[in-house]
């Protein structure tokens with residue numbers, strides 16, 4: 001730690017983004033206790049893990065995993081809330097970095113050529129000021145040393161205005177929720193889609209549909225949290 005940083009910490013002690021406890025000088029963003037208590041899924045160690053099974057028969061996925069198990073406990077809920085609604089960008093990137101370290105222990109994403117975060121609709125991005133999935137992707141990408149592409153996949157429809165539509169109408173629209181730019185850059189590429197949380201898989205399925213008529217080699221998925229249905 002730099003002298004200046006230690007000096008600043010004397011007067012403005014940094015606190016853990018999850019539990020609020022003061023951080024020791026060797027800790028960053030989250031404390032060692034919270035790091036130890038993260039409910040890891042370890043899905044990356046298994047074939048046909050619950051994330052992969054979520055997409056079974058829906059879209060063609062090569063490998064998929066999630067970092068944290070979103071169950072009754074508060075910790076994952078707090079993390080997701082902080083990064084999505086409370087502007088905690090450093091936590092989003094740090095969680096991505098922690099995820100990357102776990103992924104790196106296995107070989108599941110060794111074949112990846114580029115990481116594509118699930119995009120927000122431009123209106124939502126303007127309102128929130130950042131895309132939490134992109135920040136998570138940045139953290140993962142730094143550890144895996146893979147490029148993050150944010151100019152390929154984009155969201156065409158503001159789905160938050162579609163809540164009153166029937167389930168059938170929403171499904172009808174799914175193919176057109178996301179679209180691509182620079183399609184040729186995907187030729188023969190293995191892509192890793194990254195999102196914050198997996199619940200029904202509808203968002204990521206809609207993303208995958210956008211790649212249907214491209215020459216992409218494989219689609220892979222990683223989400224920070226997995227919410228068991």
Ligand SMILES: [Zn+2]
Pocket residue numbers: 016017018019020021030031032033034035
């Ligand atoms: Zn903590």
